[in-house]
Amino acid sequence: MQKTSELIDNIPLLICTLDLDYKITDINGYFAKATGFNREELIGKSIFKTLVGRTELLETTIASIKSRSDSVSEIDVVVHKKDGVDFPGILGAAAWQEKESGITNIGLAVMESTRLENARTEAEATNKELVRKESLKDEFIAIASHELRTPIQPILGLALLAKKGQISQEEAWDSVLKEARRLTQLANDILDVSRIENGTLKYNFAKSNVSEIIEYVVNALKTSELGREIDFSIITDERARKTYCQLDRQRITQVLMNVIGNAAKFTIKGRVEIMARVDTEKSRYDIIVSDTGGGIPASVLPHMFKKFITRSVGEGEKHGSGLGLFISRAIVTAHNGAIYLYNDDEKRGATFVIRLPFEQPSSQAPAPSD
Ligand SMILES: Nc1ncnc2c1ncn2[C@@H]1O[C@H](COP(=O)(O)OP(=O)(O)O)[C@@H](O)[C@H]1O
Ligand SMILES: [Mg+2]
Structure with a gap:
């Protein structure tokens, strides 16, 4: 019973009962909420103070259902609010006679039209x-x-x-x-x-040392066909080396393999620099990958994280599926991080920034290995 009255109170409909003189005898909570009038201001007042506009039609309709213990639905009404801003509603009404007392009750329910429209x-x-x-x-x-x-x-x-x-x-x-x-x-x-x-990519988050992942990726690339003629350099400081982030190691490895691999792939011969930097105040760990390749054409730049983008000029057969950056962004976003890029005019090539949230150094000690 408690539950039913709670439901009636909160249901997004203005519900009230009337006596035979069209005076309000009861309202639900939502009626007061929607109109801005409180219970005391409404009980005992004529319904036509609240339902304004075409009141004659309304009056005859209610009168007719009252005499026949009938019901109607979908009558357009205007609901008057305390702050003077009225709103349109759709009214349903019913009249019924109580068996024992013979008293006729009238019940009204109004739905705000905007709700329907919304x-x-x-x-x-x-x-x-x-x-x-x-x-x-x-x-x-x-x-x-x-x-x-x-x-x-x-x-x-x-x-x-x-x-x-x-x-x-x-x-x-x-x-x-x-x-x-x-x-x-x-x-x-x-x-x-x-x-x-379809939202089914699963992540296994665990405390991980990011600079170890960077080193692993760079070593793998150095010995691969892609990185043979690339001069890789990793720039980290003590703090970046000691910082642990809550992440899916395998997936972040995949992101770095793609971004650092892209830098090598589209540089062909030159330098790829990976800088790891922590901002303790903002609790973030930035991995900045810059290369001395051709950079990214301005026309492609805004579309880089879309699927099947492989249009960096002059790279011929070099490109892969063009899905790498789309996947990378999804993974980084799932870590509450961000990934963005810009062309570095000074170094000529492209620069990618992968930003990950990290845990404060005080809680960074890895679990002892057994
Ligand atoms: N460092 C970079 N320098 C120049 N172009 C790049 C760089 N990284 C990515 N690109 C461009 O973005 C495209 C998409 O990259 P990605 O999604 O990883 O696909 P893929 O590596 O399979 O081609 C690449 O094909 C390339 O045109
Ligand atoms: Mg790629």
Whole structure:
């Protein structure tokens, strides 16, 4: 019973009961909230002080249901508020006779029209968003399947050429392996994107030392094909080396592998600098990756974190799926961090900043390993 009266009080409808002289005998909490009048100001007053505009029609309607113990719904009314700003509503009314006492009760419920209007606008917006998402999904599937086919063709072609003896086995294997790696990377990226988009990418957060991850990534890149001609340098201080962040080690490694890998990939020959910096006051850990490559064309810059962006000029075949930065941003955002970029005029190349929140040094000691 308690629950029912709470529900009636809070339901977003102005509910009241009237006596036969149209005087208010009871109201729900929402009635007072919506009109700004308190209970005392309303009880015993004529309903037509609150429901204004076309009151004659209203009066005859209520009179007719009163005589027949009937009900009506959907009558347009204007609700008068204490602050003078009236609002439109839709009224439903019912009259019924109490069996024992024979007293006739009249009950009114008014819904604010704006609520209906809002609900309709909201539903329309949701609908539009669904249509938009659906067409984005279609586009994604179309591009992804095209991209997936791209490495398959050369794999088949090379295998065929090697089989016919037209190219050496070694040449074929090298290229097949390269394309197969590209295909695996692409398949993984597509899987990540679909997990990000349907919210099923899971994170395992744990206290981790970021500068260790940076070192791991740089070492891996140094010995890879991408980093062979790159002069990598890591700039950290004692504080940055000792700071631990709450993060998913594997996923942040993936982000750094992409961002530092991009810097190497689009620099070809030159310098890639990784600076780790902590701001204790703002509790943030910045990883700044800058390169001496060609930078990013101004026309592409605002679109860098979208899917399938691979349009940095003059890089020919170098690009990958163009999903790396989209995935990187999603991962960093899931860490309550941020990622942004700019062209560094002084160094000529691009600069990416990955910003992660971190734990204060006092609580940074790693758990003793056993
Ligand atoms: N450091 C950089 N310098 C120049 N262009 C870059 C750099 N990093 C990223 N880009 C551009 O952004 C595009 C998207 O990067 P990303 O999403 O990682 O895709 P991918 O590496 O698969 O091409 C790249 O193809 C390249 O055109
Ligand atoms: Mg990349």
